[in-house]
Structures are given as C-alpha cells and as structure tokens.
Amino acid sequence: MEDVLNAIVLITNFLIVPGLAYGSQLALGALGITLVYGILRFSNFAHGETMAFGTMITILVTWFLQARGVGLGPLPTALLALPVGIAATIVLVLLTDKWVYRFYRNQKSPPVIFLIASVGVMFLMNGIVRFVIGPRDQTFTDGERFIITAREFKQLSGLREGLAIKTTQGITVITAIVIVIALFWFLNQTRTGKSMRAYSDNEDLALLSGINPDKVVMVAWIFTAILATIAGTLYGLDKSFKPFVYLQILLPLFASAIVGGLGNPLGAIAGGFVVAFSEVSFTFAYRKFLAYLLPENWAPEGLVQLLSTDYKFAVSFVILVLVLLVKPTGIFSGRAL
Amino acid sequence: MIGRLKNFGLFAVMALLIALVGFMQSWSLALAILNLCLISAVMALGVNIQWGYAGLFNVGVMGFAALGGLAGVVISTPPVAAAWSAGGFGIIASLVIALITIIISVAIYSRLKGAGILRVWAAVLVAIAGYFIARIFFEPAVDAIEAVEPAKTGFLGGFGLPIIFAWIVGGVFAAGAAWVVGKISLGLRSDYLAIATLGISEIIVAMLKNEDWLARGVKNVSGLPRPVPYEINLQRSEWFQDWANSMGVSTVEFSSIFVKLCYAGLFASVLLIVLWLSERALNSPWGRMMRAIRDNETAANAMGKDVTSRHLQVFVLGSAVIGIAGAMLTTLDGQFTPASYQPLRFTFLIWVMVIVGGSGNNWGAVLGGFLIWFFWVEAEPIGLWLMDTITSGMAEDNALRLHLLKSAAHMRLMTMGLILLLVLRFTPSGLIPERRR
Amino acid sequence: MSYLIGEHMTGGYGGADILHDCTIAVDKGEIAVVVGPNGAGKSTAMKAIFGMLSLREGRVLIGDEDITGLTPQARVLKGMGFVPQNNNVFTSMTVEENLEMGAFIREHGVAETMQQVFELFPVLEEKRRQPAGELSGGQRQQVAIGRALMTRPEVLMLDEPTAGVSPIVMDELFDRVIEIARTGIAILMVEQNAKQALNIADTGFVLVQGRNRYTDTGAALMADPEVRAAFLGG
Structure with missing residues (x-):
C-alpha cells in the first residue's frame, strides 16, 4: 500500500505538478495565438517574441524594484512588475499593428503575407530583446521558493517520496485560472467581448451590424499582449529567462492552438494541457515509478524513458502531425471565438 | 530593354562591391565572401522555387540545409570499422524495424478507411510497438558505437566517397524530408505548412545535435576531405611556387586564393546548372501551370488540376536545392557543426534574400543571395562603426556605451527584420521583379 | 417622392456595368419586390442601394438625403437594415447574442426591441440560448431578419430570404414580412419565387439585364399577361 502511495506521490511530484504548471503557461500562450488567428486570421509567428519582450520588461522593472528593496514578501516581486510589462507590451503590439499589419489589412492581403510579416516582426522583436537584455540566462525569481518542500512533505506524510510544489508553480496555475475566467467572462458577457466573437465568426455580418473593426482588432491585440506577457513571465519565473527559448516554445504553442482548433479559446486551453502532459509524460523516466509498483525482482534496469528530454519538442510535433492527419480543424473545430 | 540593362547594372554593382572588399580588405576575404554568396544564391533559388513559383512558405530552410550538411559527413568520412562491428547491426536492424513499422502504420491508416477513428488508434499502437521494438536494438548499438574512441570517432563514419557526391545525396536527404512534411501539411491551410516546417527543422537540428552515433552530435565532425587541393600541398609543389613567383605574390597568399578560386569554380558551376534548370522549368508548361495555381488556386482546382500534388512536387524540388546548398556549405567549411544551424542564419536570412531579390x-x-550575404558579413563592421560613432560623445567607460558596443552583434537581427518588413511593404516585388507574361 | 430611392443607377464590380439606368424605390409601410431572370442584376441593384458597390451614375436617397457616398456601415446608421442571402447569422453565437449584435449600434431600449422580435418570431424566444448554427434553414432566416430588425431600421432589405426553404416556411416568412411592413417599415426584397412575392408586393420591379423592364403594383404585374408569360411561368 505504501508503495502505491509512494508511486502516486512520485508521479504527482515529477509529472502532474510540472505538467499543470507548464500546461497553464502553454494554455495562456496558445490563447494569444488563437485570439490573433480568430480576429486577424493569421498565425502569429511573433507571439513567442512578444512573450519574451513582455517578460524582459517585467524583469527590468523587477530588478529596479529589488534594488529599491520593494517586494511582495513571500511572493515574487515580478508580480508587482507585471503591470508595467503588460503596459509596455500593449504599446509594442499596438505600434506593430499600426506600422505593419494594418497596411496589409487594408490591402486585404492573403494570410501568407501576414505570416511573412509576422516572421519579420519576430526577428525584429528578438533583436530588440537581445539588444536590451542580452542573450544570456536571467533569473528574477525571489520570495519564498516553495509552497511545500520535499522534506516537509516527507515529514508530514511519513512517505519515502517527497512532493515539492514551487511557489512559481502555484502562482502559475492560480493566475492561469483567474485569467482564463476573466477572458471568458469578457468574451461571453460584455458587449465588446461579444462583438469580438461576432467579428471572428462572420466579419461581413459584423460590419453590417455596425461593429467597428478597428476597435475589435485593437482589443484583440491588447488581450494578446496581456496573455503573452503573463504567459512569458510565468514561464520565465518557473524555468528561467532565456531569449532563445521563446523561439523554441513557438512549436508547442502552435501545437496547442491547433490541437484545440485555431481560433477556439476553449480549444487552446485544452490543447495547452494536452501538449504539456504529453511532453512531460513522454520524457519522464518511469524506472522508480515501476519499481514501486512491480514485484521486487521485476524492477526495470533502464530509465524507462520513452523519449530523451532533448527531443521534447518532437512530442509537440508528433501531436501536430497527428492532428493534421486526422482532424485538421482540431478537437473543438477552429474559428469560433 | 531598360529592365535588362538595370538588372545587368545591379549585378555589376554586386561585382564591384566584392571587388571593393578585395582592394580595401583582402582578396582572400573577397573570395571567401564570394563563395558564400554563391552558396547563398543556390539556397535562395531553392526557396524561390517554393515561394516564388508556388507561394509555399517554408519556415524550415534550416532543417533542410542541415540535412544537406549531414550528407557531407555520411558520404565523405571514412567508415569507422570498429563502430560498425560494435553496433552496425543494431542500428541497421532498428532502422529496418522502424521502416517496417511506418509502412504497416501507414497501410493500416490508409487501407482501413471504414474503421473510422479506430484506424488512428490502430496505427498509433503499431507505431508505438514498433518504436519499442526498434529501441531494443537501437540503444545498445548506440552505446557501443559511442564508446568507440569517443574523443576521435564514436560514430559510424561514412562511406569514404568523394565529398562531391554528398551534394547530390544532400539534395536527396532534404527531398525525402520535404516529401514527408509536404505529404502531411500540404493541401491544408497555408499556415500549417509554415508551422510544420518550423517543427521539422527544429527536430532535425535537435537530432543532429544529439545523435552522436550519426555525426558525433555537438562534438562536430571536422577535417572533411576536400574536393580541391590543400594549401599546404600547393605550397610544397614546385610548379605552384614557380607560378606564384611569376605572378609576383607570396606562395602562401596565392595558395589560399587559388583554393578559394577552385571552390568558387565548383560552386559557380552548380549555381549555373541550378539556375539554368530553374529558368527552363519556370518557362515550361509546368512552370506556367505552377504560377497559374499560385495566382488563383480556386480556378486551377476547378480546372481539374491536382493542386496539392503539384505543390508537393515543387516543395520537394525546392527543398532538394536547399539540401544541395547545405552540402556545399559543409564542403566549404570542411566540418559539420550542428550547433551552427540557427534559424536566423539559415531560414530567415534566405527569406530576406528571396524577397529583397x-x-x-x-x-x-x-x-x-549575393547582396544580402554581402551585407550580412559586412554588417558587423558597419554596425560596430555605427555604434562607435553614435557613442563617441560618451566617456570610454560609460555603461550605456559599453552595452551598446557589446550588443552591436544583435543589430543584425533587427536590421534583417527591418529590411524584410520594409521591402515587403514598399517594394514587394523586389529588386528584379517577376517577369509578367 | 418615395422614402428610399435608387435613381438611375449605373455601375458594376469594376469591370463592365451590370446595372443600366436602373431605378428602384419603396415607401414606408410598403413592400417592394425586385424580380427577374437569373443574372438580371437583382442582387446587384440591392447591393448598390446598400453601398456595397460604387455607382458610376445615379444616386441613392433616403428621406430626401443623398447617401450615395456612404459606406454600408454608415447607411446602417441612417436606418437601413440588410439581410444578406448567405452567411447571415453568427453561427457560433446564441440566438439572443445574434440579436444583441444586431443592436450593437444602439444604447437604449434593446430589450424592448428584442421582445418585439420575439413576438414576431416566437420560436426564437424558445431557442434563445441555442447557437444559431444549430437551427433549421427557416429558423436561421428568422434570426437573420430579427438581427436586422434590432437596429430598428426604417428600411429593411432582404436578399432572397426564402432561398432554400420549404414552401410552407416561405409562406410563413412572407406573412411575417407583411407584419413587419404594417409597423411602418419599408421593405425592399429580392426574390426568386416571383409569383408568391408579387402577391404580397405593393410595388414590383421586373429587371432584365440590369434595366427596368416593368414597374407597377404587384397586382397589376400579376395581371399583365406579358409579365406572366415571360417571368412567372404562365
């Protein structure tokens, strides 16, 4: 019995808790991608870099606050800096829209032109981020590191396996829940939110109903900036901030958005968790887990790892491929904001 | 006529720029730039086949170029006998099993149309089972291979053939990968191809970095045999010394220039062949149809053209050209360094080349290809000079000045992003626009 | 002077002209129906009046105000409601949300108008929480008309509202259209089902190749043997 409990704790510690945190980060990021897709009708390759930019501003403000001794006690100071990061990112994406995308919108350019433009924006933003903060790792986590440490848990439960929950993981999940509820409330209950859904559903009819397309696009960008900054900061707090990571995270983000159906917010959230849990469970070494559950002499020799962590991005890719082969519109079918 | 004169002028300016580097910096450098310009031009032709002919957006140029580079290793390095005997069988066995698994999976998926969602699960189950069986052979083989003189080899080695063959094989490798990606993602929304190519290129590079048994991973394979003479041999041979003396230059300098010229000759021949073939294809009925499809997919579909399979053709062809260029690059470098495959350098830069051109x-x-590579190389000195000028008013140890100078390298990212956006917006047809017939 | 007039309209989608000196008018509380063979430019005339294509010649007046230069969105503000033939509901949104979106430009009295729409189309009240995409063809048309009514238009323009619905549903839709007209709204409608439509029309416009061929009251057109023979199938 105790072995089973140990096995469960082990899985929770190394698989479920990290999966939940990572899934929340992906869900928030994928929501931003899906939002842009639903309203502006293109896959935004610059989304990862938008996340990086927002995170960078948050980090800079965090450092400033830390230097002044301002903090949130047990919580990371970054939460205090987040609004500034969000505001700066909103300004950035609105300027990008004004200078880049609006022109193609007026021209009614095909989506692939938007796509290329977004790749240009991606490198521009990437350059800005590296220019300002440099290409190296940055840590900005402070406050209490753990909600519960492995040792505390062991003492509490008397089990051999420990369960550690990092503060950042707790914050990530809670923030994600709050943001998602707020977003859905906005989309389903407010006039502006409904007008965005209407615009995403049927642009021509939305125009006939007197919905202002410029406002819809602007609000979509504002939400994208908010989601991107929060997702990026949470990711940076949880892991660490490396500018190049935000390019690599693009693949899991797109996979999440496509699995759930591009343009469908509910799908993006589901997709985020599907991708996160697949990635974590495929790269998890099950040796110890099996050792607890199997009879003693059955214990496996190898790591029992399905895939080396070096290939974790391959998991997103395989998921993507499967979805494209089986149901290209995604689980929840696309284009329904 | 005026258009042709302008184009000629543009190429003349390009030649002048390279000559300028020759006069102002050194001829060796000028030729080094020229060689990479030639390779870039081939790569840009590959992307142009995909984007310019068919409107396909490939974000995975890096991956296809890297596969071409891998061919350089696989073809030219001598086989490592000890590694083959240690794990050759296991690797081949696992590859065969993987192949069989894929065939069975695909067969299940495509034959059992009636079974609905069940066929997906069946195919996935077979794939997973095959994966585990293959790993039984694969893992011990990899460990055995990587244990063979890890500091020097630790990989299977190649076929020990002249590296020139790698250019063709590199094209084949890239074409194979492109076929798989295209088969999956073409015929769907255009975004999906972009995302899928982004994914495959990341995975290819991850694979090359981690699969040490294949090409030593991040330990790199260096000292690939050359298709041209070595400087040191030239310097030793009498005829060459005499030749250098008669030209009045030092043997060392002349040998370096001579080798680079040999490379330039090879690369230029490939470029000309690919260019000639591309032009032929573009002006053939096939090319006209491609452009018709690009300009109006719906109409072409309605006329009974199989758009998806045409797209697949063009995507595979373009990727093959990128693969050839990738192999040429490895040949020129004389080494294969997976860590050097950066999306900026290998995907984005090529895109800028095509769109600007x-x-x-x-x-x-x-x-x-020529122009952007030239400025890519010269951007750093120019950027540094610019930063130096901007910050010249500041104190030597001013923090901002130091930061700006240190970050000058990142200017490239911004400049290239900016160039792409500006060209896309203001002269979307580029320096030499498509001829409308 | 009629309330809404498209006078001497000439123009097309950039290429050759589709409309040639075409005039269509309707007064408040009346139903005007545009009929004609396929390709006669019926829908084009409708779009021209709504500002979805620019006219080379002619003008559009509403209540004596020249609106020829206005965008469709601006015409909505001038009291015009338009129900397109296809894609005329927000499929992923509920019936109620569809109606709300119709009233997007209005600040007050939205609930009241919605109640009126529900009185007109009781089935919509029943299905108010259902996504419009899940409704039947006839019910969708009701949502589409209801959405346009939510702006409280002076003129309601319908582009083939009965396309693809059964004859019973068509009769019902026409009954509703008459009811709407009785509230003082001008109704301009393009119809394939010419006979049934002319039956309820105060004015009928028969277009052929973008020109007015016959213009008369609905009853007179129905009685005209020439019109009957050529356009109403005897």
Missing part, C-alpha cells in the same frame, strides 16, 4: 524571379533570388 525579387520573389518569382530566379535572377532576383541569385542577386538577393
């Missing part, structure tokens, strides 16, 4: 026009792609 003129999408849909092969000559434009070539010019773009």
Whole structure:
C-alpha cells in the first residue's frame, strides 16, 4: 500500500505538478495565438517574441524594484512588475499593428503575407530583446521558493517520496485560472467581448451590424499582449529567462492552438494541457515509478524513458502531425471565438 | 530593354562591391565572401522555387540545409570499422524495424478507411510497438558505437566517397524530408505548412545535435576531405611556387586564393546548372501551370488540376536545392557543426534574400543571395562603426556605451527584420521583379 | 417622392456595368419586390442601394438625403437594415447574442426591441440560448431578419430570404414580412419565387439585364399577361 502511495506521490511530484504548471503557461500562450488567428486570421509567428519582450520588461522593472528593496514578501516581486510589462507590451503590439499589419489589412492581403510579416516582426522583436537584455540566462525569481518542500512533505506524510510544489508553480496555475475566467467572462458577457466573437465568426455580418473593426482588432491585440506577457513571465519565473527559448516554445504553442482548433479559446486551453502532459509524460523516466509498483525482482534496469528530454519538442510535433492527419480543424473545430 | 540593362547594372554593382572588399580588405576575404554568396544564391533559388513559383512558405530552410550538411559527413568520412562491428547491426536492424513499422502504420491508416477513428488508434499502437521494438536494438548499438574512441570517432563514419557526391545525396536527404512534411501539411491551410516546417527543422537540428552515433552530435565532425587541393600541398609543389613567383605574390597568399578560386569554380558551376534548370522549368508548361495555381488556386482546382500534388512536387524540388546548398556549405567549411544551424542564419536570412531579390524571379533570388550575404558579413563592421560613432560623445567607460558596443552583434537581427518588413511593404516585388507574361 | 430611392443607377464590380439606368424605390409601410431572370442584376441593384458597390451614375436617397457616398456601415446608421442571402447569422453565437449584435449600434431600449422580435418570431424566444448554427434553414432566416430588425431600421432589405426553404416556411416568412411592413417599415426584397412575392408586393420591379423592364403594383404585374408569360411561368 505504501508503495502505491509512494508511486502516486512520485508521479504527482515529477509529472502532474510540472505538467499543470507548464500546461497553464502553454494554455495562456496558445490563447494569444488563437485570439490573433480568430480576429486577424493569421498565425502569429511573433507571439513567442512578444512573450519574451513582455517578460524582459517585467524583469527590468523587477530588478529596479529589488534594488529599491520593494517586494511582495513571500511572493515574487515580478508580480508587482507585471503591470508595467503588460503596459509596455500593449504599446509594442499596438505600434506593430499600426506600422505593419494594418497596411496589409487594408490591402486585404492573403494570410501568407501576414505570416511573412509576422516572421519579420519576430526577428525584429528578438533583436530588440537581445539588444536590451542580452542573450544570456536571467533569473528574477525571489520570495519564498516553495509552497511545500520535499522534506516537509516527507515529514508530514511519513512517505519515502517527497512532493515539492514551487511557489512559481502555484502562482502559475492560480493566475492561469483567474485569467482564463476573466477572458471568458469578457468574451461571453460584455458587449465588446461579444462583438469580438461576432467579428471572428462572420466579419461581413459584423460590419453590417455596425461593429467597428478597428476597435475589435485593437482589443484583440491588447488581450494578446496581456496573455503573452503573463504567459512569458510565468514561464520565465518557473524555468528561467532565456531569449532563445521563446523561439523554441513557438512549436508547442502552435501545437496547442491547433490541437484545440485555431481560433477556439476553449480549444487552446485544452490543447495547452494536452501538449504539456504529453511532453512531460513522454520524457519522464518511469524506472522508480515501476519499481514501486512491480514485484521486487521485476524492477526495470533502464530509465524507462520513452523519449530523451532533448527531443521534447518532437512530442509537440508528433501531436501536430497527428492532428493534421486526422482532424485538421482540431478537437473543438477552429474559428469560433 | 531598360529592365535588362538595370538588372545587368545591379549585378555589376554586386561585382564591384566584392571587388571593393578585395582592394580595401583582402582578396582572400573577397573570395571567401564570394563563395558564400554563391552558396547563398543556390539556397535562395531553392526557396524561390517554393515561394516564388508556388507561394509555399517554408519556415524550415534550416532543417533542410542541415540535412544537406549531414550528407557531407555520411558520404565523405571514412567508415569507422570498429563502430560498425560494435553496433552496425543494431542500428541497421532498428532502422529496418522502424521502416517496417511506418509502412504497416501507414497501410493500416490508409487501407482501413471504414474503421473510422479506430484506424488512428490502430496505427498509433503499431507505431508505438514498433518504436519499442526498434529501441531494443537501437540503444545498445548506440552505446557501443559511442564508446568507440569517443574523443576521435564514436560514430559510424561514412562511406569514404568523394565529398562531391554528398551534394547530390544532400539534395536527396532534404527531398525525402520535404516529401514527408509536404505529404502531411500540404493541401491544408497555408499556415500549417509554415508551422510544420518550423517543427521539422527544429527536430532535425535537435537530432543532429544529439545523435552522436550519426555525426558525433555537438562534438562536430571536422577535417572533411576536400574536393580541391590543400594549401599546404600547393605550397610544397614546385610548379605552384614557380607560378606564384611569376605572378609576383607570396606562395602562401596565392595558395589560399587559388583554393578559394577552385571552390568558387565548383560552386559557380552548380549555381549555373541550378539556375539554368530553374529558368527552363519556370518557362515550361509546368512552370506556367505552377504560377497559374499560385495566382488563383480556386480556378486551377476547378480546372481539374491536382493542386496539392503539384505543390508537393515543387516543395520537394525546392527543398532538394536547399539540401544541395547545405552540402556545399559543409564542403566549404570542411566540418559539420550542428550547433551552427540557427534559424536566423539559415531560414530567415534566405527569406530576406528571396524577397529583397525579387520573389518569382530566379535572377532576383541569385542577386538577393549575393547582396544580402554581402551585407550580412559586412554588417558587423558597419554596425560596430555605427555604434562607435553614435557613442563617441560618451566617456570610454560609460555603461550605456559599453552595452551598446557589446550588443552591436544583435543589430543584425533587427536590421534583417527591418529590411524584410520594409521591402515587403514598399517594394514587394523586389529588386528584379517577376517577369509578367 | 418615395422614402428610399435608387435613381438611375449605373455601375458594376469594376469591370463592365451590370446595372443600366436602373431605378428602384419603396415607401414606408410598403413592400417592394425586385424580380427577374437569373443574372438580371437583382442582387446587384440591392447591393448598390446598400453601398456595397460604387455607382458610376445615379444616386441613392433616403428621406430626401443623398447617401450615395456612404459606406454600408454608415447607411446602417441612417436606418437601413440588410439581410444578406448567405452567411447571415453568427453561427457560433446564441440566438439572443445574434440579436444583441444586431443592436450593437444602439444604447437604449434593446430589450424592448428584442421582445418585439420575439413576438414576431416566437420560436426564437424558445431557442434563445441555442447557437444559431444549430437551427433549421427557416429558423436561421428568422434570426437573420430579427438581427436586422434590432437596429430598428426604417428600411429593411432582404436578399432572397426564402432561398432554400420549404414552401410552407416561405409562406410563413412572407406573412411575417407583411407584419413587419404594417409597423411602418419599408421593405425592399429580392426574390426568386416571383409569383408568391408579387402577391404580397405593393410595388414590383421586373429587371432584365440590369434595366427596368416593368414597374407597377404587384397586382397589376400579376395581371399583365406579358409579365406572366415571360417571368412567372404562365
């Protein structure tokens, strides 16, 4: 019995808790991608870099606050800096829209032109981020590191396996829940939110109903900036901030958005968790887990790892491929904001 | 006529720029730039075939170039006998099993149309089972191979053939990967191809970095045999010394220039062949149909053209050209370094070349390849100079000044992003626009 | 002077002209129906009046105000409601949300108008929480008309509202259209089902190749043997 409990704790510690945190980060990021897709009708390759930019501003403000001794006690100071990061990112994406995308919108350019433009924006933003903060790792986590440490848990439960929950993981999940509820409330209950859904559903009819397309696009960008900054900061707090990571995270983000159906917010959230849990469970070494559950002499020799962590991005890719082969519109079918 | 004169002028300016480097910096450097310009031009032609002819957006140029580079290793390095005997069987066995698994999976998926969602699960189950069986052979083999003199080899080695063959094989490798990706993602929304190519290129590079048994991973394979003479041999041979003396230059300098010229000759021949073939294809009925499809997919579909399979053709062809260029690059470098495959350098830069040069026009792609590579190389000195000038008013140890100078390298990212956006917006047809017939 | 007039309209989608000196008018509380063979430019005339294509010649007046230069969105503000033939509901949104979106430009009295729409189309009240995409063809048309009514238009323009619905549903839709007209709204409608439509029309416009061929009251057109023979199938 105790072995089973140990096995469960082990899985929770190394698989479920990290999966939940990572899934929340992906869900928030994928929501931003899906939002842009639903309203502006293109896959935004610059989304990862938008996340990086927002995170960078948050980090800079965090450092400033830390230097002044301002903090949130047990919580990371970054939460205090987040609004500034969000505001700066909103300004950035609105300027990008004004200078880049609006022109193609007026021209009614095909989506692939938007796509290329977004790749240009991606490198521009990437350059800005590296220019300002440099290409190296940055840590900005402070406050209490753990909600519960492995040792505390062991003492509490008397089990051999420990369960550690990092503060950042707790914050990530809670923030994600709050943001998602707020977003859905906005989309389903407010006039502006409904007008965005209407615009995403049927642009021509939305125009006939007197919905202002410029406002819809602007609000979509504002939400994208908010989601991107929060997702990026949470990711940076949880892991660490490396500018190049935000390019690599693009693949899991797109996979999440496509699995759930591009343009469908509910799908993006589901997709985020599907991708996160697949990635974590495929790269998890099950040796110890099996050792607890199997009879003693059955214990496996190898790591029992399905895939080396070096290939974790391959998991997103395989998921993507499967979805494209089986149901290209995604689980929840696309284009329904 | 005026258009042709302008194009000629543009190429003349390009030649002048390279000559200028020759006069102002050194001829060796000028030739080094020229060689990479030639390779870039081939790569740009590949992307132009995909984008310019068919409107396909490939974000995975890096991966296809890396596969071409891998061919350099696989073809030219001598086989490592000890590694083969240690794990050759296991690797081959696992590859065969993987192949059989894929065939069975695909067969299940495509034959059992009636079974609905069940066929997906069946195919996935077979794939997973095959994966585990293959790993039984694969893992011990990899460990055995990587244990063979890890500091020097630790990989299977190649076929020990002249590296020139790698150029063709590199094209084949890239074409194979492109076929798989295209098969999956073409015929769907255009975004999906972009995302899928982004994914495959990341995975290819991850694989090359981690699969040490294949090409030593991040330990790199260096000292690939050359298709041209070595400087040191030239310097030793009498005829060459005499030749250098008669030209009045030092043997060392002349040997370096001579080798680079040999490379330039090889690369230029490939470029000319690819360019000639591309032009032929573009002006053939096939090329006209491609452009018709690009300009109006719905109409072409309605006329009974199989758009998806045409797209697959063009995507595979373009990727093959990128693969050839990738193999040429490895040949020139004389080494294979997986860590050097950066999306900026290998995907984005090539895109900028095509769009600046003129999408849909092969000559434009070539010019773009030359021009953008030239400025890519010269951007750093220019950027540094610019930063130096901007910050010249500040104190030597001013923090901002130091930061700006240190970050000058990142200016490239911004400059290239900016160039792409500006060209896309203000002269979307590029320097040498597509000829409208 | 009629309330809404498209006078001497000439123009097309950039290429050759589709409309040639075409005039269509309707007064408040009346139903005007545009009929004609396929390709006669019926829908084009409708779009021209709504500002979805620019006219080379002619003008559009509403209540004596020249609106020829206005965008469709601006015409909505001038009291015009338009129900397109296809894609005329927000499929992913509920019936109620569809109606709300119709009233997007209005600040007050939205609930009241919605109640009126529900009185007109009781089935919509029943299905108010259902996504419009899940409704039947006839019910969708009701949502589409209801959405346009939510702006409280002076003129309601319907582009083939009965396309693809059964004859019973068509009769019902026409009954509703008459009811709407009785509230003082001008109704301009393009119809394939010419006979049934002319039956309820105060004015009928028969277009052929973008020109007015016959213009008369609905009853007179129905009685005209020439019109009957050529356009109403005897």
